[in-house]
Every structure is written in structure tokens, then in C-alpha cells.
Amino acid sequence: MPKAQALRSESFSLDARALRCTMCSMRSDLMEILVCPLCKAELSLAVDQEDGDEILAGTLTCTGCGQTFPIEDGIPNLLPPDLRDE
Numbered sequence: 001m002p003k004a005q006a007l008r009s010e011s012f013s014l015d016a017r018a019l020r021c022t023m024c025s026m027r028s029d030l031m032e033i034l035v036c037p038l039c040k041a042e043l044s045l046a047v048d049q050e051d052g053d054e055i056l057a058g059t060l061t062c063t064g065c066g067q068t069f070p071i072e073d074g075i076p077n078l079l080p081p082d083l084r085d086e
Helices: 003-011 028-032
Strands: 043-051 054-062 068-072
Touching: 028 043
Parallel strands: none
Antiparallel strands: 043 054, 054 068
16 A cells, blocks of 8 residues: 555544544633623633533523523534524
């Protein structure tokens, strides 16, 4: 097998967790810059599951309008409620 082909097949053998972008995952230090997309107020964080610095599951709640935003698989869903695909 040519070396380039071997490298390509090895790259696809990684599990999904290894492929997740740590720069894209939810971390508590992001709370300093995240705001409610609806009213721009601060968000509070409730963590249900975490792995090291990464928050895998939880909820962001707006301190202004009270809207909640889920965190699933390390990704916060900050879409307005009427645009979410639940």
C-alpha cells in the first residue's frame, strides 16, 4: 500500500471523541464573553456533565429574559427557541 494511502486510512480510524475540536467545545472560561443572543444580558451556567475543562451537558440561562439554552455534546445551542431543531 502506498504511504499516502496508508496515512489516509489511518486518519479515518480515529474515534469521534478524538476528532472533536476543543476550541469549539463549551468551557466555563467562555462565560466571560457569552451573552444572551436575544437581549444581550449575562448568562448563568448549570453543569450536568463535564470532562476536565469541557462542559459536555448543561444549561445556559439568561439573567435578563430568563430564556434557557441547552449544552449538548459540549456544544451550546444559542439559537433562539423558534429556530432550534429539537
